[in-house]
Amino acid sequence: MCEKEVTVTSDAGVHARPAMMLVKEAMKFPCEIFLVKDDTEANGKSIMSVLALAITPGTKLVIRAEGEREEEAVDRIVGLIASDFQQ
């Protein structure tokens, strides 16, 4: 298991399009990927799950991956969020 914390800094938070980019990135990896906000855990490969988290600007998220290529997956997702979805 690998996990890292990241703060969402993009102005509009994670609305539909950023959520789609995030899920698309997550789908490239074979491991399971989770986004944790407070006590709620979302499946990083499910767009509805990510949207349901209602991630507002300033939210602290924990990105967690379990399985094959987990570290690479966490780095990529964290990178995407940290770059305000500009990648």
Added chain:
Amino acid sequence: MMKKKIFIRDLLEVSETDLRLKLLAGETGIDKEIPEAEINRPGLSLTGFFDFFAFDRIQIFGKGETAYLKNFSDQKLTEIFDKFFSYNILCCIFTHSDHPSRLFLDYANKKGVPILFTDHPTTRFVSMLTHLIYQAHAPTTTIHGTLVDVFGIGVLLLGKSGVGKSETALELVERGHRLVADDLVEIKKNDDLLIMGSGSNLIRHHIEIRGLGILNIRDIYGIRSVRNRKRIELIASLEDWDETKTYDRLGIDERTYSILEVEVPHIIVPVRPGRNIPVIVETAALNLRLKKMGVNSAKELDQKLQDWMKTGNV
């Protein structure tokens, strides 16, 4: 698994159950947490008997307690309240719209003990209050899955992303069943044997279908295609067909899946082209209903077979 906290201020804000509470004094104490759903009637303590005094519970003053306190002079009341408020009282609630004396409120303000009143009668109020606190304390969790009401049975579909949970739910809705939640199911344990599932407020009744995107099931299929919460009674794990794995062929042994320590009947449904998963889920729901009524197809057939082998006729 987590347990939510509830504070005295939450009682004042609740609108759904409407305890109709108003604050009289002790505002500085309204951020105290309510640790348990038990309440205490302080009658005995007011008479001077303080053994086993459950001061850390909500104190309910009914008609009896209020009337009792009207019998005394201020001097005697000071004596009673000195002792009563020497404990770290959580909170006092007066029913029947009764208000305590000025003296009582002064003590409460000084000690930061919230004093509230309601117009509800005592027993009714206590049952509403305990229900509310139990609900707030109920353990909850979220799970990645899809919850559908199939013939009145709450079926939770589990499985990896892309295995076809949402598509199965869509087909079930098309066949007249109801969607509760897609992808993120919030689960609450209401008592030791019962877990309820619901969707997150924000994405309620939406579903994502690859190739179509996000759909609002309620808008497309109407109000009869959705419901807000449902007890989870059957869990169906969808998984890609694995040649090396042995799947249940008899259905005699009953397996269960544990959520919040509640054991729920569990079936594993292997998915491969040509298998109509919605029909299998429907049949599993019907079969569960049959089992609940005491009929077990697999066991009955086995019994019939064994009888025949013994006697030579059925």
